[in-house]
């Protein structure tokens with residue numbers, strides 16, 4: 001029979017048969033330009049399957065075939081030969097079983113360890129009453145007064161605060177809500193950070209990792225002792241997760257984002273990880289952060305300005321500068337473009353805020369003196385969640401660490 005028929009009969013692909021032919025495991029008879037698969041081939045094919053079922057590799061099967069055909073083994077020789085081949089294989093399989101059993105035991109042990117591990121008490125976040133003084137109405141500038149609140153251990157987890165002009169600062173399940181931004185975001189783009197990592201280009205993730213590493217290695221976090229740190233755009237919290245351990249325990253960290261679902265997500269992750277830090281989750285627009293002027297010791301702008309620039313031609317740092325103390329520190333990470341394509345996603349009137357030549361002096365104009373900075377290599381591939389640049393555009397990360405006045 002021809003190869004197609006043989007393949008069908010034996011429920012095997014033609015490619016597999018060709019591969020066996022290449023390895024000379026089966027040697028069909030050639031007539032003209034066709035191969036004929038007769039009884040001999042069927043016998044070899046069955047033997048291959050039998051040996052494969054015992055765990056022999058094709059290379060091992062080839063050796064067995066070569067030895068038994070070339071050696072033209074007789075009964076006794078055949079018995080001795082297969083006896084030793086099978087015994088050797090059995091020994092190897094037993095070794096593998098032992099090694100797999102060891103792996104199984106180690107995994108079971110680890111699972112047990114994880115199940116029983118005491119991660120400490122879960123944290124509860126909210127607004128500590130002592131932090132109330134940090135906030136003021138973005139319109140009238142007045143402080144907020146508690147209208148109603150659930151307070152436990154000085155922590156407000158649910159409540160309503162209001163100012164003189166009648167604006168409310170709502171606290172819902174530990175998240176401060178100002179304005180009505182939270183309604184704009186119904187669902188998250190993805191389930192959890194694992195999905196983001198899975199669907200994001202390796203090069204992009206590698207760059208993110210390097211940026212956080214750079215911040216960890218270059219910033220003098222002792223500067224933030226007792227300080228108020230405001231993160232512009234906490235998102236899914238890559239920066240907060242990876243920098244929190246560096247941030248002094250006596251500091252206060254305000255995680256700002258207008259997407260309440262992102263804040264809910266990162267809040268629940270951090271609550272379970274039991275890191276002892278004073279974190280306030282604040283859902284509001286960057287343009288109306290209800291914080292007192294000149295109250296912030298450190299602005300963490302980890303791609304917040306970049307994200308803001310997708311919708312506005314203003315540089316976010318100019319908008320929020322009023323909150324910074326005269327000696328504030330800036331830790332910034334900005335996506336910058338080396339070139340723009342005509343069909344690019346960045347609006348023409350916003351492109352300047354994505355260039356080094358514009359952003360660098362602009363940061364200086366705010367009074368920051370550079371301590372160190374870093375430009376990453378170009379990132380070539382965008383991906384599902386990071387599609388703000390198009391083919392042909394060269395983008396890179398610019399990291400900045402500096403302080404105003406004599407703080408550094």
Ligand SMILES: C[S@@+](CC[C@H](N)C(=O)[O-])C[C@H]1O[C@@H](n2cnc3c(N)ncnc32)[C@H](O)[C@@H]1O
Nearest residue numbers: 233234235237238239257258285286302303307
């Ligand atoms: C790229 S993400 C920041 C990444 C984050 N720092 C991290 O480490 O994972 C930018 C965030 O800024 C938020 N954002 C953008 N425009 C905003 C605005 N006008 N007001 C408040 N948040 C805004 C987005 O919701 C988004 O979560």
